[in-house]
Amino acid sequence: MNDTDEGVTLWRRVADRLRVGIAEGALGDRLPPETELAERYAVNRHTVRRAIQSLAAEGLLRSERGRGTFVNAASPRLSYPVGPRTRFSENVTAHGQRPAGRLIRSESVRADKALAAMLDCATGAPLFRLDTLSVANGLPLSVSTGFFPADRFPAIVRHYAETGSVTEALKLHGLLDYRRLETRITAEHVQPIDAEHLHLPPDAIVLVSAAVDVDADCRPIQAMRSRFPADRMELVFRP
Amino acid sequence: MNDTDEGVTLWRRVADRLRVGIAEGALGDRLPPETELAERYAVNRHTVRRAIQSLAAEGLLRSERGRGTFVNAASPRLSYPVGPRTRFSENVTAHGQRPAGRLIRSESVRADKALAAMLDCATGAPLFRLDTLSVANGLPLSVSTGFFPADRFPAIVRHYAETGSVTEALKLHGLLDYRRLETRITAEHVQPIDAEHLHLPPDAIVLVSAAVDVDADCRPIQAMRSRFPADRMELVFRP
DNA sequence: GCTAATTTGTTCGTATGTATA
DNA sequence: CTATACATACGAACAAATTAG
Secondary structure: OOOOOOOOOHHHHHHHHHHHHHHHOOOOOEOOOHHHHHHHHOOOHHHHHHHHHHHHHOOOEEEEOOOEEEEOOOOOOEEEEEOOOOOHHHHHHHOOOOEEEEEEEEEEEEOOHHHHHHHOOOOOOEEEEEEEEEEEOOEEEEEEEEEEEOOOOOOHHHHHHHHOOHHHHHHOOOOOOOEEEEEEEEEEEOOHHHHHHHOOOOOOEEEEEEEEEEOOOOOEEEEEEEEEEOOOEEEEEOO | OOOOOOOOOHHHHHHHHHHHHHHHOOOOOEOOOHHHHHHHHOOOHHHHHHHHHHHHHOOOEEEEOOOEEEEOOOOOOEEEEEOOOOOHHHHHHOOOOOEEEEEEEEEEEEOOHHHHHHHOOOOOOEEEEEEEEEEEOOEEEEEEEEEEEOOOOOOHHHHHHHHOOHHHHHHOOOOOOOEEEEEEEEEEEOOHHHHHHHOOOOOOEEEEEEEEEEOOOOOEEEEEEEEEEOOOEEEEEOO
16 A cells, blocks of 8 residues: 555545546445455555445445445436426426325424514414425435414315325315425435435435425415435426 | 443444533533543543544534544525526625635536537537636635536636636626526535535535526536535525 | 354554644 | 644454355
8 A cells, every 4th residue: 555655544545546446347336345455455444444434425335234335326316396386296297206295294383483484474373384205106205394374274284194295285275376485405414314214324415405485475385394315316496 | 331222332322422412512612532532431432433423424523633523513504596697706795705716627628428418519529627616705615617618718717717707707708698597406425625625524515506507599608517515505596 | 944154333452643732 | 842632544353234055
């Protein structure tokens, strides 16, 4: 382990070697065992493990105890178009997938300051909180937490549970149309509860979309915070 | 280390202890040294380090060599509005910050299949690749890789280096106006090179924005791929 | 179905390097 | 300059899951 020895740490040089080996396909679908790599690169097994850990964090590798370390297949991401008229059910059907929304949890809550500002209501106003899981073809695509004004949509929980669709649930309340006012995107490590629902490892990354929908009079209908698996989804915006 | 010993690994239990200690503020702004934590929890220093590493990956902690391990202040994210007329310089000035774009690297390349599709040109067409770093108030906000048709913008590299702005560089080529056609958002772990430029730890998360800008005739001007620190930025879309 | 070998995961010990106070 | 504190690296042992025979 003494090639072009810059001021770079040993495990980083090992990681770089592995990276090119993977890119060239010289290491194949599955990496040699850690002990063999350690021998090959003349380093301690811990050093190899540190390098693998780094590449696993990038999503390039995946280690499975007792089985080995594997090169992750770069699968194309599923596109999720976001626009003024974003509807989940329409999005997934556009991909030839069967949409399904399942109610995870519902709750009566009071608006805190942030929710009151987003929903343009008083602090402490009664809201319904709906936690939902969206699935297409058996693959979980997102978990979403939505807040609705309780006075305006008193039966939203039941309607959603029956239809599995926010659009349909709102229709049953007489709201025929709504649109997306604003979408804020960021990303973070997945929360343990979401990781379960989305079938993600505990260190996975989720795209977080915080959005507000309004009716034709620009009155806020719902504030929602959706979490998407970043390795399976991309959000697409076209003005 | 023998409290409620479930089937959880030692370093995870240490991490959980640290997490509650941080939440309660019992550990203060700065953690005790690793050796002291190891003694306190009756584990090896490596086990403490594994726990700290995990919490650092979540963004909760930040270790600095020779100084100590610190609790990260949860700072509000900087909003980056994205729309048909997205201009980086306008965005940052809107926040009362001084914009600055610095050329990291430039290169002549040929369009591969994906680039050719995005830029509506032939595969193999000559392009200029510009890698740029955007900074506001000394804080790096994004690294961006842009591809421009070489025949149409032969002096784009020099113009950008002189002005530090894509908008200005395009103006010097006679292009007065352009707009955003499409923006695709996803997220991933930061690449080592980007981590350096953005002053991020090697396991940080970046928002990745892949976008295409077009001129008034809808002809593609540039294809770009920008990386934003996910813990410092949010992307805001308003139709 | 059971056992042994293989392979990754965890935990300890020890030593040295490097940046900071 | 010295002490402190995190970073890297090696070695050893065992645990846990999987696979091969």
